[in-house]
Amino acid sequence: MPKLCVALDLDREEAYRLIESLSGYPLVFKIGPKLFLEAGREVIEVVKGYGREVFLDMKFHDIPNTVKLAVEEAEKLGVDYLTLHTLGGREMLESAVSARRKTNLLGVTILTSQGEEYLDFIKTRFPSVKELALYLADIAKDVGLDGVVCSAQEVYEIKRRTGLLTVVPGIRVSGDYGDQKRVFTPNKAVSEGADIIVMGRDIYRSADPGKVVERVLESLGE
Numbered sequence: 463m464p465k466l467c468v469a470l471d472l473d474r475e476e477a478y479r480l481i482e483s484l485s486g487y488p489l490v491f492k493i494g495p496k497l498f499l500e501a502g503r504e505v506i507e508v509v510k511g512y513g514r515e516v517f518l519d520m521k522f523h524d525i526p527n528t529v530k531l532a533v534e535e536a537e538k539l540g541v542d543y544l545t546l547h548t549l550g551g552r553e554m555l556e557s558a559v560s561a562r563r564k565t566n567l568l569g570v571t572i573l574t575s576q577g578e579e580y581l582d583f584i585k586t587r588f589p590s591v592k593e594l595a596l597y598l599a600d601i602a603k604d605v606g607l608d609g610v611v612c613s614a615q616e617v618y619e620i621k622r623r624t625g626l627l628t629v630v631p632g633i634r635v636s637g638d639y640g641d642q643k644r645v646f647t648p649n650k651a652v653s654e655g656a657d658i659i660v661m662g663r664d665i666y667r668s669a670d671p672g673k674v675v676e677r678v679l680e681s682l683g684e
């Protein structure tokens with residue numbers, strides 16, 4: 463059964479209100495840098511207190527030793543999912559895997575806010591963003607990551623090639639794309655092979671977040 467992940471790109475108080483109001487639904491809650499810097503580990507405890515899964519989205523991209531130390535700390539926090547950039551390179555990813563115990567390590571391939579213009583500097587090797595995302599997903603598989611973050615544009619091919627857990631942001635039910643470029647509906651993403659879809663603004667900016675969550679879960683067959 464695919465999962466819905468709610469991105470809590472909010473203030474501490476707003477995030478706590480939203481977590482509480484949505485705590486009855488089987489959701490994954492994603493904590494990014496803004497909320498983590500403001501609320502710290504307390505927000506992780508709040509989510510866990512409701513018995514829900516925690517996705518700590520720090521998107522590490524640093525030298526191998528620094529990333530390894532960060533993964534060790536995330537393990538101590540007991541988060542369920544943790545992100546790092548596959549563009550950080552094979553050695554960095556292997557170093558992260560060496561520190562991983564229980565947390566699902568997710569390699570971000572190409573951000574959903576990036577489009578074809580991103581490729582200008584590596585065009586000779588990769589004719590499209592999709593090709594580059596596939597290449598990075600293959601590395602993620604190779605080094606032993608648990609999953610990848612990718613757009614719905616390439617998730618089918620990534621799933622087919624790697625069998626990894628697939629996490630797909632850039633999901634919209636409204637027409638307001640904001641900064642996202644590669645955008646798909648929940649159904650389309652899931653039918654292409656997404657295991658977890660990530661939704662932020664369409665939920666937390668809605669007048670009735672619970673209703674949006676219910677509709678999305680319903681359409682996913684919950």
Ligand SMILES: O=C(O)c1cc(=O)[nH]c(=O)n1[C@@H]1O[C@H](COP(=O)(O)O)[C@@H](O)[C@H]1O
Pocket residue numbers: 469470471492494519545570572573574575611612631632633640642660661662663664
């Ligand atoms: O790693 C992520 O979660 C992520 C990767 C990516 O390629 N694109 C992307 O949008 N995200 C995250 O997914 C969420 C999407 O939020 P909305 O665009 O508001 O639905 C944000 O928290 C982003 O940080």
